[in-house]
Amino acid sequence: MPQIRESTEGGIKSAKTRSLSTMLSRKTFAEVSLSSYRHNLRHFTERIRPSRIMAVVKSNAYGHGMVEISEASITEGIDCLAVAFIEEALELRKKNIAVPIIVFNYFEPAYVRSAKTAGLSLTISSNEQLQELKASSEDLKGLKVHLKIDTGMKRLGIRPEDAVSIVRDIDHQGMLLEGVYSHLSCADEEDEAFSLLQQKAFDAVLDELENVNILPEYRHLCNSAGAFRFNSERYSHVRLGIAGYGLQPSARFFDPNLRPVLRWKTAVSMVKSIFAGERVSYGGTFTADRTMRVATIPVGYGDGYSRLLSNSGEVLISGVRCRVIGRVCMDQFVVDVTDLKESPSIGSEAVLIGEQGEDKITAEEMAEKIGTINYEVTCSISGRVPRVFL
Numbered sequence: 145m146p147q148i149r150e151s152t153e154g155g156i157k158s159a160k161t162r163s164l165s166t167m168l169s170r171k172t173f174a175e176v177s178l179s180s181y182r183h184n185l186r187h188f189t190e191r192i193r194p195s196r197i198m199a200v201v202k203s204n205a206y207g208h209g210m211v212e213i214s215e216a217s218i219t220e221g222i223d224c225l226a227v228a229f230i231e232e233a234l235e236l237r238k239k240n241i242a243v244p245i246i247v248f249n250y251f252e253p254a255y256v257r258s259a260k261t262a263g264l265s266l267t268i269s270s271n272e273q274l275q276e277l278k279a280s281s282e283d284l285k286g287l288k289v290h291l292k293i294d295t296g297m298k299r300l301g302i303r304p305e306d307a308v309s310i311v312r313d314i315d316h317q318g319m320l321l322e323g324v325y326s327h328l329s330c331a332d333e334e335d336e337a338f339s340l341l342q343q344k345a346f347d348a349v350l351d352e353l354e355n356v357n358i359l360p361e362y363r364h365l366c367n368s369a370g371a372f373r374f375n376s377e378r379y380s381h382v383r384l385g386i387a388g389y390g391l392q393p394s395a396r397f398f399d400p401n402l403r404p405v406l407r408w409k410t411a412v413s414m415v416k417s418i419f420a421g422e423r424v425s426y427g428g429t430f431t432a433d434r435t436m437r438v439a440t441i442p443v444g445y446g447d448g449y450s451r452l453l454s455n456s457g458e459v460l461i462s463g464v465r466c467r468v469i470g471r472v473c474m475d476q477f478v479v480d481v482t483d484l485k486e487s488p489s490i491g492s493e494a495v496l497i498g499e500q501g502e503d504k505i506t507a508e509e510m511a512e513k514i515g516t517i518n519y520e521v522t523c524s525i526s527g528r529v530p531r532v533f534l
């Protein structure tokens with residue numbers, strides 16, 4: 145067992161010694177294994193050489209804890225980070241994270257000054273946005289930017305044929321063009337055709353910029369799902385998000401080398417018997433058809449445990465799957481423990497995501513049950529759930 149940085153040994157540390165956000169009064173926490181995270185980074189680093197990893201830590205590092213994950217990335221030798229919004233990048237700078245940080249998404253011109261002060265690299269993704277920046281009263285000189293090319297996603301990005309003129313305009317304003325990138329929309333699909341088209345369009349832009357001697361230092365196309373299939377030596381970085389967290393980037397390819405980083409644990413808050421005909425939780429959507437042993441779990445949709453798991457989710461107690469019965473509430477839900485060899489008691493460990501004994505519940509499994517993807521499952525784990533770093 146690795147050491148928990150804030151040891152929970154000998155039961156739960158007294159409330160006085162913890163900050164509120166790491167208190168464990170209900171023994172509920174997301175355990176984040178930084179060593180598994182670093183293992184996943186190494187796995188990718190070796191396979192994408194000479195390209196390097198840009199660690200994508202947006203949305204609280206997909207729920208894993210942005211600051212700690214960023215620090216672990218840097219310890220592992222990662223030389224740049226990426227987030228969605230300026231606010232996230234500024235939070236990292238406040239925690240003394242000094243490596244380059246790329247901001248992917250739109251920003252109001254009024255934030256140019258704080259971005260420059262913090263040394264952030266911003267994305268320009270349309271000509272309209274560039275004109276908006278020029279029309280603002282902001283001093284654009286020295287602002288580091290990446291230009292986003294739309295090669296088929298149709299979300300953000302300029303058309304490939306506009307690249308050279310926009311790059312010239314960026315240069316003209318005294319901004320520093322640090323990077324050029326695009327994003328694959330179907331990298332997780334078996335059929336490679338569309339990704340190859342996108343790659344071709346992106347490569348054509350690189351060729352054009354190279355021909356006029358304005359090819360920037362950062363060139364990146366691939367996310368996790370694309371990293372092994374569509375990367376190229378010409379690309380300086382792979383933008384690695386989901387796979388770094390040990391989650392499968394695609395439902396079609398399984399990578400056994402990935403180690404899930406997050407486990408979500410809690411403990412039983414009450415155990416009792418209920419009798420035939422008795423109904424459980426709001427709306428009484430579950431009716432016992434016999435005498436049952438049931439346990440209450442102090443986690444709910446307020447923690448990001450989806451209400452769609454009502455009457456369908458499972459948790460592990462003593463290594464056995466126990467089904468959610470009745471509706472998931474904001475702060476708790478009930479599970480069936482009738483079939484356990486030994487009845488659990490208050491404080492018995494329950495695992496919501498991760499392994500326990502011989503079995504495990506994956507974020508992928510949970511996602512499938514509620515009709516979403518693993519990304520949303522871990523991103524949804526709310527700020528009420530303390531993160532404990534191993």
Ligand SMILES: *Cc1c(COP(=O)(O)O)cnc(C)c1O
Pocket residue numbers: 200202248327366367368369383384385386387393
């Ligand atoms: C979030 C994001 C990524 C990371 O994608 P994963 O599938 O999690 O690896 C890469 N690029 C952009 C532009 C993103 O917004």
